[in-house]
Amino acid sequence: xxxxxxxxTSISGSLAAAQLRKKALNSWAAxxxxxxxxxxxxxxxxVVFTVGTSMASVATAWFGYSLRHLHDSRVDQRLESIEKxxxxxxxxxxxxxxxIVDSGSLSTSxxxxxxxxxxxxxxxxxxxxxxxxxxxxxxxxxxxxxxxxRPKRWQLLGRVTTRDGYILSIQRIPVAxxxxxxxxxxxxxxxxxxxxxxxxxxxxxxxxxxxxLLADNGFDVWxxxxxxxxxxxxxxSLAPTDAAYWNWSWDELVAYDLPATLQYVHDQTGQxxxxxxxxxxxxxxxxxxxxxxxLNMVRSAALLSPIAxxxxxxxxxxxxAAENFIAETLYWLGIHEFVPRGEAVMNLLKDICKKPGxxxxxxxxxxxxxNCCLSSSIVDVFLDHEPQSTSTKNMIHLAQMIRDGxxxxxxxxxxNENIRHYGKPYPPAYNMTTIPNDLPLFVSYGGQDxxxxxxxxxxxxxxxKDHDGDKLVVQYRxxxxxxxxxxxxxxxxxxxxxxxxxxxxx
Numbered sequence: 084x085x086x087x088x089x090x091x092t093s094i095s096g097s098l099a100a101a102q103l104r105k106k107a108l109n110s111w112a113a114x115x116x117x118x119x120x121x122x123x124x125x126x127x128x129x130v131v132f133t134v135g136t137s138m139a140s141v142a143t144a145w146f147g148y149s150l151r152h153l154h155d156s157r158v159d160q161r162l163e164s165i166e167k168x169x170x171x172x173x174x175x176x177x178x179x180x181x182x183i184v185d186s187g188s189l190s191t192s193x194x195x196x197x198x199x200x201x202x203x204x205x206x207x208x209x210x211x212x213x214x215x216x217x218x219x220x221x222x223x224x225x226x227x228x229x230x231x232x233r234p235k236r237w238q239l240l241g242r243v244t245t246r247d248g249y250i251l252s253i254q255r256i257p258v259a260x261x262x263x264x265x266x267x268x269x270x271x272x273x274x275x276x277x278x279x280x281x282x283x284x285x286x287x288x289x290x291x292x293x294x295x296l297l298a299d300n301g302f303d304v305w306x307x308x309x310x311x312x313x314x315x316x317x318x319x320s321l322a323p324t325d326a327a328y329w330n331w332s333w334d335e336l337v338a339y340d341l342p343a344t345l346q347y348v349h350d351q352t353g354q355x356x357x358x359x360x361x362x363x364x365x366x367x368x369x370x371x372x373x374x375x376x377x378l379n380m381v382r383s384a385a386l387l388s389p390i391a392x393x394x395x396x397x398x399x400x401x402x403x404a405a406e407n408f409i410a411e412t413l414y415w416l417g418i419h420e421f422v423p424r425g426e427a428v429m430n431l432l433k434d435i436c437k438k439p440g441x442x443x444x445x446x447x448x449x450x451x452x453x454n455c456c457l458s459s460s461i462v463d464v465f466l467d468h469e470p471q472s473t474s475t476k477n478m479i480h481l482a483q484m485i486r487d488g489x490x491x492x493x494x495x496x497x498x499n500e501n502i503r504h505y506g507k508p509y510p511p512a513y514n515m516t517t518i519p520n521d522l523p524l525f526v527s528y529g530g531q532d533x534x535x536x537x538x539x540x541x542x543x544x545x546x547x548k549d550h551d552g553d554k555l556v557v558q559y560r561x562x563x564x565x566x567x568x569x570x571x572x573x574x575x576x577x578x579x580x581x582x583x584x585x586x587x588x589x
Contacts, residue, residue: 250317276362280312332480383523394488452533452564456571515546529563
């Protein structure tokens with residue numbers, strides 16, 4: 084019996100300890116959640132930071148006046164006692180003593196003036212401090228993300244706001260050497276593809292990445308980040324948790340994101356831009372150029388792994404997803420943000436890649452084709468930062484292009500909806516033949532590319548058959564697939580050096 088009682092006591096003690104530990108962990112988790120949510124509010128919402136700082140300033144002023152009032156009250160008490168003693172000694176009157184020793188009364192006007200000044204100063208400091216703090220945090224994350232990039236060469240700029248309210252980040256690498264000035268240096272805008280962001284152009288080491296090579300060669304480099312990616316999730320009225328925030332496809336990138344970004348760089352530099360696009364970044368540019376939207380701002384364009392026609396793409400993963408209406412199913416289930424980067428999945432992939440004998444370059448093969456020139460280390464860097472989110476509607480739009488073999492605007496699947504949006508029962512097509520024949524173009528495609536298949540690229544080149552001969556440079560790499568263009572170890576020699584030479588001629 085004693086053993087039983089002892090065991091019961093130990094069991095109950097263990098249960099109590101476990102419950103206490105559980106409560107302690109829950110409490111600690113709640114504290115952490117509160118801390119990080121508060122931190123997030125202060126980082127994302129400068130107005131909250133401003134108002135909070137202003138309120139703190141006013142509270143400080145009120146506390147100071149309260150202390151002063153307490154001090155004045157005590158001085159008055161001492162004066163009254165001194166006055167009473169002096170009256171008894173017939174040495175003076177109250178008014179005379181006040182003239183000689185005055186505590187300095189607390190006037191309402193002085194309080195209002197000081198509190199108002201404190202509010203203004205506090206608001207100014209809060210606003211500036213909020214901006215400084217948010218930018219400092221943003222820049223720290225950027226530098227952490229880039230790793231190999233030297234801070235002096237990276238400039239954090241203001242955001243680009245599109246006409247439909249999306250707030251995009253854009254970064255700048257002006258020139259390689261501090262003594263040089265960005266002014267009069269030819270600007271170049273780098274635009275990434277789908278499920279990627281601006282890090283695309285900085286995955287390779289500094290002496291191999293296109294962004295830094297361009298800067299080393301005297302170009303003023305600007306890196307775009309499409310809406311919905313890590314650093315372009317802002318909006319003037321919507322949050323990424325709102326379904327309406329994700330109500331867009333690449334049509335909106337053509338109509339809003341690219342023109343706003345180009346206009347921003349054009350306004351900052353006062354010059355026409357060179358443009359480099361990869362994958363979807365080429366489709367967006369081609370579609371915009373076909374509508375004559377960018378010609379007054381674009382000097383030339385380089386299209387790497389060009390995407391226009393995708394009806395013949397051979398990527399098993401992309402084609403199966405399109406033919407089985409995977410994106411449509413997600414959309415019908417109410418999933419408006421397409422998130423390929425789940426934490427558990429990414430950790431699993433990283434663990435697999437660390438195992439001896441595992442070549443993680445094959446991870447991309449089923450999607451991009453067999454890349455010739457990727458190192459396992461570059462795939463590790465890729466998994467640290469990519470892939471990025473996009474809208475499910477955007478994935479539906481791309482799936483429509485794969486199934487139908489057309490280049491049209493988003494098909495709403497209902498004639499009445501199409502009429503409401505386009506004035507006709509079917510979506511309008513983008514006509515690549517309307518791209519001006521005198522616009523300098525550099526086109527580079529690979530024989531192993533499963534997303535930008537050679538047959539589809541030839542359809543695009545047929546659309547450009549009337550292009551001026553001295554304005555169109557076409558490069559074919561038999562061994563290259565989709566990811567080689569941004570992660571290939573020999574991309575500098577194979578693609579980037581010819582591309583830079585092309586830009587110098589324009």
